[in-house]
Amino acid sequence: MESGHSKKRIAVIGLGAMGCAALLALARQGHQAEGFEQFRVGNDVGASGGRTRQHRLIYGEGSAYTSLLLRAQALWQQLEREQQTQLFWPGGFLTVGTPDSPWFQAVERSALQQQLPVERLSREQLRQRYPRLNIDADEQGLFDPAGGILLTHELLLASVAQAITLGARVHEAASVTAIHAAPQGPLLTINGEERQFDEVVVAAGAWSKTLLPGLPVASRRLGKSFHLGRESGFDTTRFPPTMRVTAGRPMWNTQPMPDGKTFKFFVGDAEIDEQKDPQIVATEASSALTGTLYQRLDRQMGEAVNGAHPAIIGGGTWPEAYTFDQAPLLGELRAHPHVWVAAGLSGHGFKLAPALGELLAQAIDHRVDLDRQWAIFSPARRFAEPTASYSR
Ligand SMILES: Cc1cc2nc3c(=O)[nH]c(=O)nc-3n(C[C@H](O)[C@H](O)[C@H](O)COP(=O)(O)OP(=O)(O)OC[C@H]3O[C@@H](n4cnc5c(N)ncnc54)[C@H](O)[C@@H]3O)c2cc1C
Numbered sequence: 001m002e003s004g005h006s007k008k009r010i011a012v013i014g015l016g017a018m019g020c021a022a023l024l025a026l027a028r029q030g031h032q033a034e035g036f037e038q039f040r041v042g043n044d045v046g047a048s049g050g051r052t053r054q055h056r057l058i059y060g061e062g063s064a065y066t067s068l069l070l071r072a073q074a075l076w077q078q079l080e081r082e083q084q085t086q087l088f089w090p091g092g093f094l095t096v097g098t099p100d101s102p103w104f105q106a107v108e109r110s111a112l113q114q115q116l117p118v119e120r121l122s123r124e125q126l127r128q129r130y131p132r133l134n135i136d137a138d139e140q141g142l143f144d145p146a147g148g149i150l151l152t153h154e155l156l157l158a159s160v161a162q163a164i165t166l167g168a169r170v171h172e173a174a175s176v177t178a179i180h181a182a183p184q185g186p187l188l189t190i191n192g193e194e195r196q197f198d199e200v201v202v203a204a205g206a207w208s209k210t211l212l213p214g215l216p217v218a219s220r221r222l223g224k225s226f227h228l229g230r231e232s233g234f235d236t237t238r239f240p241p242t243m244r245v246t247a248g249r250p251m252w253n254t255q256p257m258p259d260g261k262t263f264k265f266f267v268g269d270a271e272i273d274e275q276k277d278p279q280i281v282a283t284e285a286s287s288a289l290t291g292t293l294y295q296r297l298d299r300q301m302g303e304a305v306n307g308a309h310p311a312i313i314g315g316g317t318w319p320e321a322y323t324f325d326q327a328p329l330l331g332e333l334r335a336h337p338h339v340w341v342a343a344g345l346s347g348h349g350f351k352l353a354p355a356l357g358e359l360l361a362q363a364i365d366h367r368v369d370l371d372r373q374w375a376i377f378s379p380a381r382r383f384a385e386p387t388a389s390y391s392r
Contacts, residue, residue, distance in 0.1 A: 007031055008198040010364065011188055013176045013211065015041045016048040017152070017350045018342045019203035020159035021357025024079075026201075027166035029361050034197075035168065036190055038175040038207075041160050042153040047205050047320040050152065050224055052264065053350035054241040054255055056093040057146035058116050060106035061326070061348065064376060066114045068355040073146075075354035076155065082165075083158040086151070089258050091236035093147020096126070096244045098138050103245035107142050119143040130240070132233045132307050133254070139246060149241055149255065150350060159354075176204075179211055179339060186338050199364055201340045206319035208343040212336075216383060217321040217329065217344040224266045225297040225315035226257075231307035235260040244304065252304045262313070265301045293317065322346045323383070330356055330377035331363065331370040340364065341379050 008031050012023045015037035026033035039045055057073075059065045076087050097104035111118035121141035126133065135141075160170055171190070178189040179200060186200045202208050206219040233239060234256055241255045251268030298312055323329060323344040333339050342360050345352070356377075362368040371378050 008364070009185075009196075010034070010199045010201065011036060011176075011186075011195075011197040012201045012203055013179075013188070014038075014046075014202070014204035014207065015156065015160065015170065016046040016203065016205050017156065017353040018205070018345060018356065019201070020156045020163070021353040022201050022203055022342055022360050023168050023170075023357075024159045024163040024166075025354075025357040025361035026364070027163040027168040029365060030167075031361075031364075033163065033168040035160070035163070035170045036174040036176050036188075037170070037172050040172050041170065042157045044153075044316070045318075047222075047318050047345070048152050048156060048350060049318050050264070050316060052255055052257065053150045053152055054093060054243075054253075055088065055146075055148050055150050055351045056144050058093075058095075058107055058111045058114070058118055058142070058144040060095075060103050060110055060245075062376075063110050063113045065352065066110070066116070068352055068359075071355040071358065072352055075358065076150070079155075079158050079162060079354075082162050085154060085158055087155045087158060089149040089151070089236060091148050091256075092240045093144040094130070094240050094242040095142040095144070096133070096135060096139050096242060097246040098136075099140055101245055101247040103247070104140075104142065107144075107245075111142070111144075117145055119145070130238060130242075132229070132231075132239050132305055133242060134304055134306055136246070136249070139244075143240075147241060149236070149258070151258070152350065176211065179336070181336060186336070197338075199338045199340060201342055201360065203342045205343060205345075206321045208321055208341065212333070212339075212341065214335075215329070215341065215343065215379070217323055219319050220322055220347075221317045222266070222320055222347065223293040223297065223315065223317040224264050225294060225301065225312045226262055226264055227301060227305075228309045228311070228313050229261050229263065229307060230309045233307060234263055239263065250300055250303075252300055254305060263305075263308070265297055265305070267297055267300045320345070320347055325381075325383055327376050328352070328356060329379045330360055330374065331379050334380055 012035045023035040126141045180187040185198045253266040255264040321344045326346040329344040363370045
């Protein structure tokens with residue numbers, strides 16, 4: 001317990017990447033933290049499912065994220081030591097695009113502004129180093145050596161294990177159905193029973209809007225397919241996580257699995273459908289929609305990668321909450337004192353979650369003023385028109 005603040009009873013609703021990170025950060029600060037997950041921790045239903053996530057330090061989304069990304073790295077390294085387990089596979093991250101593409105330029109600008117090491121690669125260098133990628137004649141590469149792959153389920157389970165070691169409690173198959181304001185602090189209905197807390201953190205991903213209907217997020221379905229390399233060259237060194245960002249051409253994204261043989265594939269924009277009900281997203285795995293999505297993934301993978309078996313060997317769709325500017329929502333809700341939101345991670349939040357969880361815990365302890373210092377995440381900010389987006 002750190003001095004200077006009192007121990008509070010704090011509920012965290014939802015134990016995906018965000019909830020697990022918040023629970024651990026609150027436990028580290030000595031609070032009586034309790035996590036509630038409607039399924040199991042490490043489930044494959046929410047946005048944190050699907051085995052792996054890519055990590056990058058050079059961030060086209062804006063330099064404001066760099067300090068958070070560095071902090072997140074330090075936090076999962078600490079967790080690796082505490083839990084004696086590997087959570088991150090280094091190997092770098094590659095951005096491919098034409099030099100005039102806005103996203104390519106944003107990545108280059110971010111490296112320059114933050115003075116981060118980056119390697120610019122010509123098409124010829126790309127072809128020699130990464131023979132499995134099909135690169136167009138006018139495309140180049142930006143290699144971020146600090147990038148790599150995060151093991152999602154391992155990270156969630158390790159966070160929760162560490163939080164429990166520090167005194168947190170975790171309830172699985174515990175569905176929160178309502179949050180009510182009360183003089184002593186928010187009242188939660190959990191599996192039909194009411195419990196009171198001093199503070200409540202809503203980290204329910206795409207389900208957050210079910211609990212807080214006014215929340216400015218839209219739920220979307222993202223699909224990825226798994227493939228098997230037929231030839232060699234699918235290890236992280238020769239086939240690093242890669243994002244193709246050339247304007248006007250399909251955005252795709254490859255991610256090697258730590259086994260060095262299988263990889264994950266994603267196609268941007270067109271494959272994202274608005275979905276109102278995350279529960280539908282979670283249960284539609286075998287529907288016709290998924291079939292259409294798979295056809296598109298299969299076709300695009302064949303164009304982007306060579307030396308892989310044509311068959312899709314697995315995959316799925318996961319519901320994710322997007323804000324209209326694609327920056328997360330992090331802070332206390334003005335209309336609901338003591339109710340905090342940590343949601344809307346908008347397709348790029350896995351790598352940020354540990355740092356966001358820590359910020360939230362510090363804000364609950366009045367050590368950070370989120371509205372002032374991190375206004376870009378304010379749940380009360382005004383949004384412009386919705387923009388197109390994709391997972392990264
Ligand atoms: C396919 C895909 C690829 C992505 N790729 C990347 C990437 O490469 N890099 C990256 O950084 N980010 C990536 N992202 C984004 C990142 O994975 C998500 O932003 C992040 O995992 C969201 O975490 P979350 O905790 O907000 O949501 P979730 O993981 O969905 O967690 C919410 C949890 O809350 C639980 N819950 C919901 N309602 C209730 C309730 N009422 N009571 C109790 N429990 C409840 C749910 O069961 C769920 O477990 C990707 C996202 C997707 C979907």
